[in-house]
Amino acid sequence: MIELSLAQMAQGLRQKTFSSRELTQAFLDRISQLNPRINAFITVTAETALQQAEQADARLAQSDASPLTGLPLAHKDIFCTQGVRTTCGSRMLENFTAPYSATVVSRLEEAGMVSLGKTNLDEFAMGSSNESSWFGPTLNPWDLNAVPGGSSGGSAAAVAARLVPAATGTDTGGSIRQPAAFCGITGIKPTYGRVSRWGMIAYASSLDQGGPMARSAEDCALLLQAMAGFDPKDSTSIQRNLPQYADALHEPLQGLTLGLPKEYFGEDLSPAMAKVLEQAIQTLEKLGVRCKEVSLPLTRLAIPAYYVIAPAEASTNLSRYDGVRFGHRCDQPQDLEDLYKRSRSEGFGEEVKRRILVGTYALSEGFYDAYYRKAQQLRRLITQDFQSSLKEVDLLLAPTTPTPAFDLGSKINDPVQMYLEDIYTLGVNLAGLPALSMPAGQVAGRPVGLQLIGNHFEEARLLNVAHQFQQVTDHHLQKPSGIE
Amino acid sequence: MTLTTQDVEKVAHLARLQLDPQATDAYSQALTSILALVDQMQSIDTDGVLPMSHPMDATQRLRIDEVTEQPDRDHLQKIAPATEQGLYLVPRVVE
Numbered sequence A: 001m002i003e004l005s006l007a008q009m010a011q012g013l014r015q016k017t018f019s020s021r022e023l024t025q026a027f028l029d030r031i032s033q034l035n036p037r038i039n040a041f042i043t044v045t046a047e048t049a050l051q052q053a054e055q056a057d058a059r060l061a062q063s064d065a066s067p068l069t070g071l072p073l074a075h076k077d078i079f080c081t082q083g084v085r086t087t088c089g090s091r092m093l094e095n096f097t098a099p100y101s102a103t104v105v106s107r108l109e110e111a112g113m114v115s116l117g118k119t120n121l122d123e124f125a126m127g128s129s130n131e132s133s134w135f136g137p138t139l140n141p142w143d144l145n146a147v148p149g150g151s152s153g154g155s156a157a158a159v160a161a162r163l164v165p166a167a168t169g170t171d172t173g174g175s176i177r178q179p180a181a182f183c184g185i186t187g188i189k190p191t192y193g194r195v196s197r198w199g200m201i202a203y204a205s206s207l208d209q210g211g212p213m214a215r216s217a218e219d220c221a222l223l224l225q226a227m228a229g230f231d232p233k234d235s236t237s238i239q240r241n242l243p244q245y246a247d248a249l250h251e252p253l254q255g256l257t258l259g260l261p262k263e264y265f266g267e268d269l270s271p272a273m274a275k276v277l278e279q280a281i282q283t284l285e286k287l288g289v290r291c292k293e294v295s296l297p298l299t300r301l302a303i304p305a306y307y308v309i310a311p312a313e314a315s316t317n318l319s320r321y322d323g324v325r326f327g328h329r330c331d332q333p334q335d336l337e338d339l340y341k342r343s344r345s346e347g348f349g350e351e352v353k354r355r356i357l358v359g360t361y362a363l364s365e366g367f368y369d370a371y372y373r374k375a376q377q378l379r380r381l382i383t384q385d386f387q388s389s390l391k392e393v394d395l396l397l398a399p400t401t402p403t404p405a406f407d408l409g410s411k412i413n414d415p416v417q418m419y420l421e422d423i424y425t426l427g428v429n430l431a432g433l434p435a436l437s438m439p440a441g442q443v444a445g446r447p448v449g450l451q452l453i454g455n456h457f458e459e460a461r462l463l464n465v466a467h468q469f470q471q472v473t474d475h476h477l478q479k480p481s482g483i484e
Numbered sequence B: 001m002t003l004t005t006q007d008v009e010k011v012a013h014l015a016r017l018q019l020d021p022q023a024t025d026a027y028s029q030a031l032t033s034i035l036a037l038v039d040q041m042q043s044i045d046t047d048g049v050l051p052m053s054h055p056m057d058a059t060q061r062l063r064i065d066e067v068t069e070q071p072d073r074d075h076l077q078k079i080a081p082a083t084e085q086g087l088y089l090v091p092r093v094v095e
Helices: A006-014 A020-038 A046-061 A103-110 A153-160 A177-183 A217-227 A271-286 A299-320 A336-347 A350-363 A369-392 A415-420 A426-431 A459-472 B005-014 B021-043 B073-077
Strands: A041-044 A072-076 A114-119 A166-170 A186-189 A210-214 A257-261 A290-294 A395-399 A435-443 A446-453
Touching (some): A006 A046, A006 A217, A020 A114, A020 A153, A046 A114, A072 A153, A153 A166, A153 A177, A177 A435, A177 A446, A210 A217, A217 A435, A217 A459, A257 A369, A271 A395, A271 A446, A290 A369, A299 A350, A299 A426, A350 A369, A350 B005, A350 B021, A369 A395, A369 A426, A369 B021, A415 B021, A446 A459, B005 B021
Parallel strands (some): A072 A114, A072 A166
Antiparallel strands (some): A041 A114, A166 A210, A395 A446, A435 A446
16 A cells, blocks of 8 residues: 555545545654654654545545545654644754645645644755754665755655655655655645745745645646646745646657756766666656756856855844744843854754854855856856757756765764765756656666756656656666665 | 854854864864855956846735734643743843
8 A cells, every 4th residue: 555656645535445534544653654764754643644644535535536545655844733743854944833834734634635744954954964853863764874865855755664655745845756756656736826935934935935846746746736837825835836747747748858968977976876867867758758868057056056055044034033023032031142053052953053164254245246146147157058958958867866875874963065966956046947856777776867957837748758757667667675 | 264263162152053062173263164164256357247045036025004914822831941921931121
């Protein structure tokens, strides 16, 4: 039962092969058995999950069901959930129970999905390894010595370990795609503004975007259909009709041109990864795709531009944590300044403090032009590079990461080394483009992620190419070897 | 650009953070290396390029100026660390 795709599970529910309650219980059992080993969940909501499952079974019995009714999922613990604590991986919000639910959470709840709980993440989504979580790192189910990636590492590890069939994630600089790559699952970061940010705890507001993570492109398509769409509560939400993502999956790929950005296949890419990607490209060519080299000359500059813009926006967003209205408050504050300073210093971890300091510095008097303005100018040039290459080709194909999952502890003490890991994912966020990562093979037992990047609103095309690839390959069906 | 421990303390104050004095050195080293990475931006001439704050250059959507929400103060203040009669409590600011 736990190996089925979401579409197959939905069919099983309709054919009464199993009930949502049985399905939910099966995953809850997996969670109690395996979560202690990989720490993918911060909070498990077994009781409410079983109630939601019973409601879903009732809806199914009355033929009042959506395609997602009764299917289990988990939310990255950055999405506010009314009545369930939302920690964002931080001590600051360790005891925070949001008074409302995020739009993404409400939409999936209305569709009848059963939420099993909240998944682990880098603190405030700031990290590429899940090691900055106040609740301890999540481990990679393929190899318990490896990181699962970040920041949506708990979601990725939970899906890979079959603790849940699908999960939500967020992607500010690669936080859906990189953990999807490291854990051998499929995840899509939609176009900026496609999925509502309302109730999604803010990190860098001009870059943040929620999206689905699951085992296949087909499952991601089902979820995205319910998650995406205009939300009047999000002032940057896009008013534009949604295509039927599931219908688009079956389009043939003949005549499609994929661009291979040469800067993404250069010296940063591990040779073993390059070999795996080469095979995947050959598979796609057999499906009728044509590939040609393109150039994104400013690729490396995405790292400094991102590591100014994101911390600057973070330092502003995180100024709301003041120990007054919600979140951690220090004991016995002497005065207001002491209240602010101690509450924030006790509540935030090291990486969050570093980014707040970098952002505050970049925005401070006398430095604004050299840092924030400069980064925003580069952002435009980087976006223009993407736009001109996407005039030549339909989509871009690239590695998601330079290497497979790295070892726990190997980069956490060197922030710059950690930032360099994001080289292939950051540009997409700066340009607001949709991008997907899917498994393309393995290197030494660790999965390799292949990234597809499209122009704005081309999610359906990305899912289509990934689905066609997954119809003729079985990388996405491989089970992690590190547990069981 | 090297950030001294004094620079770090100044920025920390602006951000209302209190750093452990023993950790200030480590922060100044980390921030210095991050700024060295960031300074790679200066290698590109961006004269005359319009800064981009939204990936599609969209501007903020406006809505009709009317009351649409009825906030429930008691409900919203349940998550506050300290309140009294609907007010948030902070240390005395004015003697």
